[in-house]
Amino acid sequence: MSGEDGLWLRLDRSTNVLGVVSVLWTATPVDLEALRRLLAERVVARYPVFRCRPVSGGAWFPVATWEDDPAFDLDRHVLAESLPRERAEAALQERVGELRSTPLDLAHPPWTVHLLQGHGPGSAVVVRSHHALADGVRMTRLLFALLDPLPGQDDATRPVATHGMADPLTDLLAAPRHPLRALAAGAGVVTSGLNTVVDSLQMLGWANPRTAWTGPPGTRKTAAWSDPVALELLAGLAHAEGATVNDVCLALLGGALARAHADAARAPTPSDLAWMVPVNLEPLEAGPPERLGNRFALVLVVLPLRGPFRARLAEVHARVERLRHSWEPLLTRGLQQLLGRLPDPVATTVGDYFAGKAVGVLTNVPGPRRPMTLAGAEVTGIVGWAPCSGDQVMTACIVSYAGHVRVGFGADDHRVGDAQRLVAAFRDELRAVVGQYRAAATPDRVPTPRP
Secondary structure: OHHHHHHHHHEEEEEEOEEEEEEEEOOOOOOOHHHHHHHHHHHHHOOHHHHHEEEEOOOOOOEEEEEEOOOHHHHHHHHEEEEEEOOOOHHHHHHHHHHHHHOOOOOOOOEEEEEEEEOOOOEEEEEEEOOOOOOOHHHHHHHHOOOOEEEOOOOOOOOOOOOOOOHHHHHHHHOOOHHHHHHHHHHHHHHHHHHHHHHHHHHHHHHOOOOOOOOOOOOEEEEOOOOEEHHHHHHHHHHHHHHOOHHHHHHHHHHHHHHHHHHHHHHOOOEEEEEEEEEOOOOOOOOOOOOEEEEEEEEEEEEEEEOOOOHHHHHHHHHHHHHHOHHHHHHHHHHHHHOOOOHHHHHHHHHHHHOOOOOEEEEEEEEOOOOEEEEEEEEEEEEEOOOOOOOOEEEEEEEEEEOOEEEEEEEEOOOOOHHHHHHHHHHHHHHHHHHHHHHOOOHHOOOOOOO
16 A cells, blocks of 8 residues: 555544545436446456455554455445435435445445435435545546446546646647747746745645634534536536636635525625645546556645625636646645655644645546446436545535536534535525526526526
């Protein structure tokens, strides 16, 4: 086990379980035996680590290893449950919250798949894996690798993307053939260096303002997700302002947090709130990952909460663009690798210090562009979260699938309460923003939101 993988094993605690959790649901029931065969063939057989349990080297010897579990039994990891049909959606969200709260069994390979029957006319599947096995990017790719296209369609899966980095190296090396491109790339290097200094100083000096959610989390977590939002709608908002769909989602999320905080605190809302955002540092191709493990960086993204939507969107766009043209992810990746080699008291102290700069973790996952199937059943929705660490109290995900986007929240029940409040705030924010654009006579580029 690499030191970086072992770091996430050591940062695990009862108040923030280091498990990557994904949920999908289907239009028709998923057959348990078919799901087991699929997992055995595409996960367990391809990645032997799913038959292994972690063995720690101790607090002062940060060397952990994977060893074969002599008692490995697929039935221990693939479990069937039932949902009450009269309140299946609420019961599913409650069950996901429970699973986000429950530590994984480190005496055996730390992963489980829960097949929940009775979710409407179909099923729901909850996949849970320890962060030490792989980061969220690779676990999401592995989840997508379980899916197949509908009969008669080609494969609609695509690589998982996160906030990427601009790479001027290729253009610099092409200087003899393309001098103008190389000159622009050189200017880009200078810009990246300056942005790195600015971003690094901001990260080191940043402290999130105290909010109604500030304080040590409890052990009980909640989970909820929005109704699907047409990707066409979000793209229309982005096009109207010269931004990206990701920028629009982040600006909407900031407004939703302001609404939720105002309801919770009945007090002034801070102007900004920071999140940790994963950045993938390796090229990704379609299909399952070649190898698992953790090869990503966490960067600090400060979201504006107050002010008109257009102003917040412009600020989000500027901040994300600066991050894209920065080497901060390389620095934070180096810090993660260093912490993985340090004794527990040092690694956990430094890890908690940086985790405390953010309210939680925020991910954006582009999924398959067209409907897919799981073990023959059509998948109708997907959400998934990265875990929190330290005293972080919420995690949020933005997941696109088959032309729609869902926003999901995981929240600490003690500090934040029911994640449904955050979902309701996001819904209200989206409606308000679309209403503002329509009132300003720009509806030509802003499609009507679908229920």
